[in-house]
Amino acid sequence: MATLYHSPFCPNSRFIRLVLAEMGMEPTLVEERAWERRRDFLIVNPAGTTPVLVEQTGLAIPGAGVIAEYLDETRGLGLAGRRLLPDTTQARVEVRRLLDWFLVKFNSEVTEYLVTEKIDKRFMPSSAGGGPPDMNAIRAARTNVRYHLQYVGYLIGQRRWLAGNDLTYADLAAAAHLSCVDYLGDVPWDEDEMAKDWYARVKSRPSFRALLADRAPGMPAAAHYADLDF
Missing domain, CATH: 1.20.1050.10 (Glutathione S-transferase Yfyf (Class Pi); Chain A, domain 2)
Known part of the structure; x- marks a missing residue:
């Protein structure tokens, strides 16, 4: 199983969480506070930014754009009509x-x-x-x-x-x-x-459900945040 280093309100991390969910992937989520500059995380991504996807093989893919391209290269063809990066x-x-x-x-x-x-x-x-x-x-x-x-x-x-x-x-x-x-x-x-x-x-x-369940400690969401009909 892949691991995604992310932060719940890092928007680029949220993008990759949506992508993975649309592809039917359920990675292990590891919350990372980038400002802590944690040594083990810096080894995985010297830039110290989220998101970072780590495959079971140990391959680390840093950055939302790079991850998106990687996922299309490795999984895109198998998605057929649900491919998220078009063919042309x-x-x-x-x-x-x-x-x-x-x-x-x-x-x-x-x-x-x-x-x-x-x-x-x-x-x-x-x-x-x-x-x-x-x-x-x-x-x-x-x-x-x-x-x-x-x-x-x-x-x-x-x-x-x-x-x-x-x-x-x-x-x-x-x-x-x-x-x-x-x-x-x-x-x-x-x-x-x-x-x-x-x-x-x-x-x-369905891919959005996990995002709508996120909450920032001590800061409630806007009243309509999880309302699918606003």
């Missing part, structure tokens, strides 16, 4: 473009600010950056999430799913990031019904 070159480019949008751009402009300031800093020692939240960072993230939500709505206005007619890595990456923001109650869903309807479809999938 053009379609694969679009999925990879959107993966970069959410795993990198959305993360740096929205999720990283909110998760760090509202969740992680409550558990981090001051030497690692813990302490009161930076309200300027939170305000910036709340502003930025609006145009990202509009972009999701725009894409869904053109397609059934974000990258085309089928569910792909792009949908799971976007939903993983939005799920963290949604837990904190910072997604203005009333501003874009198309984006809201798309997210409801994704979070209604």
Whole structure:
């Protein structure tokens, strides 16, 4: 059985948890607090970041994008019509473009600010950056999430799913990031019904159940977080 080193509210870890669930894989989950710089974890991934997937053979695959590509190479063909990275070159480019949008751009402009300031800093020692939240960072993230939500709505206005007619890595990456923001109650869903309807479809999938059960100690989820119908 594979092992996934993750953090419950690391959005890129959530993405890989969704991917594994969609593929029917049930890895052993090991929670990792990246700021602790644990020696044994640094041996597995010198970058000290989550997620990291470790196969039974001992092969360690670090980083959400690398893991997604690895899983497609090793399991994708066996998924037939459920493959999360399309078969054609053009379609694969679009999925990879959107993966970069959410795993990198959305993360740096929205999720990283909110998760760090509202969740992680409550558990981090001051030497690692813990302490009161930076309200300027939170305000910036709340502003930025609006145009990202509009972009999701725009894409869904053109397609059934974000990258085309089928569910792909792009949908799971976007939903993983939005799920963290949604837990904190910072997604203005009333501003874009198309984006809201798309997210409801994704979070209604069986693969999402484990994410909806996650809770941050001392911080309850937004009232609608686990409500499949909002």
